[in-house]
Amino acid sequence: xxxxxxxxxxxxxxxxxxxxxxxxxxxxxxxxxxxxxxxxxxxxxxxxxxxxxxxxxxxxxxxxxxxxxxxxxxxxxxxxxxxxxxxxxxxxxxxxxxxxxxxxxxxxxxxxxxxxxxxxxxxxxxxxxxxxxxxxxxxxxxxxxxxxxxxxxxxxxxxxxxxxxxxxxxxxxxxxxxxxxxxxxxxxxxxxxxxxxxxxxxxxxxxxxxxxxxxxxxxxxxxxxxxxxxxxxxxxx
Amino acid sequence: xxxxxxxxxxxxxxxxxxxxxxxxxxxxxxxxxxxxxxxxxxxxxxxxxxxxxxxxxxxxxxxxxxxxxxxxxxxxxxxxxxxxxxxxxxxxxxxxxxxxxxxxxxxxxxxxxxxxxxxxxxxxxxxxxxxxxxxxxxxxxxxxxxxxxxxxxxxxxxxxxxxxxxxxxxxxxxxxxxxxxxxxxxxxxxxxxxxxxxxxxxxxxxxxxxxxxxxxxxxxxxxxxxxxxxxxxxxxxxxxxxxxxxxxxxxxxxxxxxxxxxxxxxxxxxxxxxxxxxxxxxxxxxxxxxxxxxxxxxxxxxxxxxxxxxxxxxxxxxxxxxxxxxxxxxxxxxxxxxxxxxxxxxxxxxxxxxxxxxxxxxxxxxxxxxxxxxxxxxxxxxxxxxxxxxxxxxxxxxxxxxxx
Numbered sequence: 001x002x003x004x005x006x007x008x009x010x011x012x013x014x015x016x017x018x019x020x021x022x023x024x025x026x027x028x029x030x031x032x033x034x035x036x037x038x039x040x041x042x043x044x045x046x047x048x049x050x051x052x053x054x055x056x057x058x059x060x061x062x063x064x065x066x067x068x069x070x071x072x073x074x075x076x077x078x079x080x081x082x083x084x085x086x087x088x089x090x091x092x093x094x095x096x097x098x099x100x101x102x103x104x105x106x107x108x109x110x111x112x113x114x115x116x117x118x119x120x121x122x123x124x125x126x127x128x129x130x131x132x133x134x135x136x137x138x139x140x141x142x143x144x145x146x147x148x149x150x151x152x153x154x155x156x157x158x159x160x161x162x163x164x165x166x167x168x169x170x171x172x173x174x175x176x177x178x179x180x181x182x183x184x185x186x187x188x189x190x191x192x193x194x195x196x197x198x199x200x201x202x203x204x205x206x207x208x209x210x211x212x213x214x215x216x217x218x219x220x221x222x223x224x225x226x227x228x229x230x231x232x233x234x235x236x237x
Numbered sequence: 238x239x240x241x242x243x244x245x246x247x248x249x250x251x252x253x254x255x256x257x258x259x260x261x262x263x264x265x266x267x268x269x270x271x272x273x274x275x276x277x278x279x280x281x282x283x284x285x286x287x288x289x290x291x292x293x294x295x296x297x298x299x300x301x302x303x304x305x306x307x308x309x310x311x312x313x314x315x316x317x318x319x320x321x322x323x324x325x326x327x328x329x330x331x332x333x334x335x336x337x338x339x340x341x342x343x344x345x346x347x348x349x350x351x352x353x354x355x356x357x358x359x360x361x362x363x364x365x366x367x368x369x370x371x372x373x374x375x376x377x378x379x380x381x382x383x384x385x386x387x388x389x390x391x392x393x394x395x396x397x398x399x400x401x402x403x404x405x406x407x408x409x410x411x412x413x414x415x416x417x418x419x420x421x422x423x424x425x426x427x428x429x430x431x432x433x434x435x436x437x438x439x440x441x442x443x444x445x446x447x448x449x450x451x452x453x454x455x456x457x458x459x460x461x462x463x464x465x466x467x468x469x470x471x472x473x474x475x476x477x478x479x480x481x482x483x484x485x486x487x488x489x490x491x492x493x494x495x496x497x498x499x500x501x502x503x504x505x506x507x508x509x510x511x512x513x514x515x516x517x518x519x520x521x522x523x524x525x526x527x528x529x530x531x532x533x534x535x536x537x538x539x540x541x542x543x544x545x546x547x548x549x550x551x552x553x554x555x556x557x558x559x560x561x562x563x564x565x566x567x568x569x570x571x572x573x574x575x576x577x578x579x580x581x582x583x584x585x586x587x588x589x590x591x592x593x594x595x596x597x598x599x600x601x602x603x604x605x606x607x608x609x610x611x612x613x614x615x616x617x618x619x620x621x622x623x624x625x626x627x628x629x630x631x632x633x634x635x636x637x638x639x640x641x
Contacts, residue, residue, distance in 0.1 A: 050639070059559065059636040088635075089561020096639055102553045104247035109238060114560050116238050145247070161560070173639065 005071065006168045006201025007056055008032045012065035014051050014224075025051040026062065027224040033201035033217075035168070038192050040212060041205045042229075043221035049205045050173065052221065056203065057092055057171045058084045070168040089118050093162025093200070095172040100158045101146040107157040108133060108142035114164040125164075132160035136190065152183040156190070163194055170195070172204040181210060188214045240557075240566065241573035244550065252578075255542055259578055260585025262538060264593070266531045267586050267611055271594060271601035273524040278602050280407045280512040280521075283330075283347070284505060286358060289478035290487045292328075292503045293494055301330045301475035302407065302508075303515045308500060312477050319493050321485030326350035328476040329420040332410060335390065337382075344380055344413050345406040348420030348474075356399070356414050364399035370416045375399035377411035391426030395419070407516050409599035417474070532614060540622030543575050547626030551633050559635035571626045579619030583612060 012029040015022055026048040033039050043049050054060035056067055061078040068074065069091050074082050094100070101110045111129035116122055133139045136156040141149055149157065155175055162170050172191065176184030188204070188211040195202040204215070212218060218229045245252045283302070284292075292301070293308065293316055300306020316325040329348030334341055349356050349367060356366035356375050364384045367373045374395040376382045386397045395415065404412045415423070427435075443449040443456040479494075481487045491502040503511065513521065547554075554567055587608070594601035 054636055054639065059634075059639075085558065085561050085563065085635075087561075088559065094559060100556065100638070102556055104240075104244040104553070105238075109243065113238055113240070113557075113562075117557075117560065117562050117566065122238060 004034055005032045006035045006037070006069070006199075007203075008068040008071075009052075009056060010066040010068075012052070012055055012062040012067065014048075014055060014060070015063045024224050026055065026221075026226075029055075029065070029221075029224075029226040031219060031226060031228075033169070033203060035199045035201055036196050037216045038195045038202045038214065039204065040215040040218045041203060041221060041226075042207070042218060047221040048224040048226075049221050051224075052226065053171055053173055053203065053205055056169070057094060058088050089114075090165055091168045093164070093167040093170040095155065095158045095162050095170065095175045097174040097177045101149075101154055101161075103146055106143045106145055107138060107149060107153070107160075110146070110157055111161045111164050114161050118165045129160070129164065132163055133157065136160050152186065155183075155187050159187070159190055159194065163198055163200070166198060167200055170200050170202045172202065174205055174207065176206065176208050176211065181208075184208055185211050185214075239573070240570045241577065244570070245574065245577065255546075256578055256581045257585060259535075259539060259542065259582035260589065262535050263582050263586035263611075263615060264590045266528065266535050267590050267603065267608075268594060268597075268601055269524060269528040269531055270607050270611060271590070271603045272597075272599065273521065273528055274602040274604055274607055275409075275600035276407075276517055276521055276524060277513065278403075279405045279409060279600060280517045281509045282404065283406075283412075284508050284512065286360075286404075287328075287478060288358060288480065289326075290481040290505055291479035291491055291494070292505075292508050293325075293477040293479060293500050294475075294503065296499050296501050298501065299511050299515060301328060303511050306475050307473040308475075308477060309473055312474070312500065315497075316477050316479055316494065319490060321482050321490040321493075322479055323482040323485075324353065324480045326353055326478050327417045327474045328478045329417050329424070330475045331420070331424050332406065332408075333390070333423065337388065342380060343410045344376075345410055346420045346423055347412055347414050348417035349414055350478075351416040351418070359399065359401050359414060360403060361399045362402045364397070366399060367414070367416065368398065371419060372396060373398045373415070374419070375401060375414040377401045377404040377413070379405060379411035380413070390423045393419070393422060403600060405600060407512060532618075536618040536622055539575075539579065539618055540625050543571065543578070543623050543626045544629065546574065547571055547629050551630070552638060554630050555633045555635055555638035558633065559638045564631065567630050568627055571630055572620065572623050575619040575623035575626070576616070579615045583615045 009029055009031050012026055013024065014026040015024050017023055029052055041049050041052065051060065055062045058067070058074060061075055061080070064077045066073060066076050069087070072082065074080065074084070074087055101107070102113070105113060108126070108129045111132055112122070112125045115125035115128060120128070130139060130142060133142050136159055138153050138156045138160070141153050146154055170191070176187050191202050191204060192214045194200065219226050220229050293312065294300040294306040295308055298304050298306045310327065313325045313327055316322055327348065327350040330345065332343065332345045334343045336342065351367065351370040355368070359366060359375055361375070362378065364375070366375065372393060372395050374397055376397050378400050382388060382397050384397055384400055387394050388397065406412060449456050479490070481490050487504055491504060494500060494502045557567060590603070594603070
């Protein structure tokens with residue numbers, strides 16, 4: 001077990017169904033992601049990317065294998081070793097493709113609620129939410145509801161929320177899918193920045209080949225199998 | 238941060254309309270309870286207010302309200318002679334329908350036993366009780382008559398000297414209060430033509446019957462007004478109302494009077510029971526059952542509204558679960574909204590009802606007990622009906638937030 005790893009998976013396997021309807025969505029996925037590392041997860045549709053992401057996000061437990069977050073064992077196969085909801089609240093941040101802000105809360109409140117749920121006082125949470133939105137360049141839209149924000153602004157607000165509790169891991173599922181290439185690249189750069197500044201391990205599922213150079217590590221999935229590929233940036237260096 | 242308040246704020250128009258709708262529904266439930274209570278109160282109003290311990294009525298009748306009762310005026314003096322009786326008064330009660338300003342005017346006439354009873358016990362909102370034994374009346378405001386207005390009933394014209402509030406009979410018709418003499422004059426009024434025909438018949442009989450030929454004095458007497466004929470009984474009473482002396486036992490007094498072969502006696506409680514279990518029983522039970530049904534329907538509608546509101550928030554709930562919101566936060570979101578819907582809806586029902594119910598033709602009585610009972614029911618409905626939404630919310634998986 002490596003102390004500096006933000007997240008570590010050991011031989012994760014996920015099987016849906018049983019008998020002749022059995023489908024192996026993920027097979028023996030073992031990865032280790034360091035704090036501050038930004039990882040891309042590539043692969044065609046149905047390769048098992050979302051299965052992997054929801055498994056490490058403690059949303060959809062694996063059939064077998066282990067997950068350790070910040071060197072704490074949290075799942076042994078489908079068996080939770082900690083209170084998963086509480087653990088998610090404290091250690092994992094999520095960013096999705098779309099619709100990931102609560103519609104009846106403003107951008108600031110979406111960030112603030114994540115902290116309040118974690119026990120931060122409303123005053124402190126409000127202050128910190130504004131700081132994060134400022135850091136991500138959307139402080140001027142803090143009091144606007146999600147429907148009043150552009151796609152890029154929504155993603156920035158969502159990233160601010162993901163960072164709210166200083167998580168060990170940030171999981172992003174195609175966060176640039178709804179953005180143009182310029183905005184998409186900005187968001188990816190943001191992930192890189194926050195990973196380095198906040199010391200979180202970031203896993204981004206993406207199809208966007210144009211932004212791969214921002215990632216420290218690239219994993220590819222196909223037919224449930226995961227393998228590492230050296231990033232273009234590393235190659236260039 | 239109060240998520241329930243934020244959601245309401247965000248969907249204010251929709252919530253306002255929903256709450257208004259629930260308020261109207263609750264107002265109907267409240268109104269139905271008020272109509273029920275009004276019916277019960279109206280039924281027992283006179284018995285309550287007239288302050289009688291015993292009602293002496295015609296033998297084997299359930300009068301004077303449930304059916305017609307006729308007792309002679311002399312019964313008052315017989316009753317007064319019974320040990321333990323403090324006072325006995327004449328009671329005349331009947332319902333009439335007349336035209337007033339081109340509209341039918343239906344009213345119950347209650348005769349007050351002048352001079353013992355001038356109507357001091359009446360709940361006057363204007364004017365005064367009776368001050369003379371003829372041609373004055375006190376009328377209930379539901380009749381739409383004005384103070385000092387003059388109204389012709391029978392051959393006489395009566396001046397309205399007082400206005401009461403909430404004095405209606407079991408059918409909801411407003412009451413007028415006159416002296417017993419006037420009430421009998423109204424009740425037994427005979428048209429002039431009928432009197433002329435009766436006199437002509439008498440005159441004819443006086444010329445053909447042997448008795449009139451042998452006793453000419455009878456012919457002389459027949460020419461006098463009907464009311465002055467010694468052989469014709471004076472108009473009768475509906476009942477005699479009795480007040481028992483403080484130290485006397487009403488049951489003992491009732492038992493004594495019950496031994497008389499021509500009357501029946503009812504205590505205040507049995508008179509009320511006659512009214513509630515006899516006259517208004519079916520209407521009361523029908524309203525009661527309808528009220529229960531309405532309450533159940535209100536509960537179902539509220540449950541469906543809350544369930545629909547929860548369905549609309551499922552994605553947000555999944556998202557909240559995903560970011561680690563404990564169940565109590567989600568439960569609080571739904572429950573608080575349910576209580577706001579119920580509470581504000583109840584407030585709207587009360588406020589609109591207070592204004593609206595005054596225009597109802599019959600009394601709608603909102604008692605504190607009934608209002609508190611309904612408030613508790615609404616709170617219960619709000620909590621119970623939110624369970625359906627909570628059940629749905631608890632079943633939402635956090636990964637549903639990923640489905641967009």
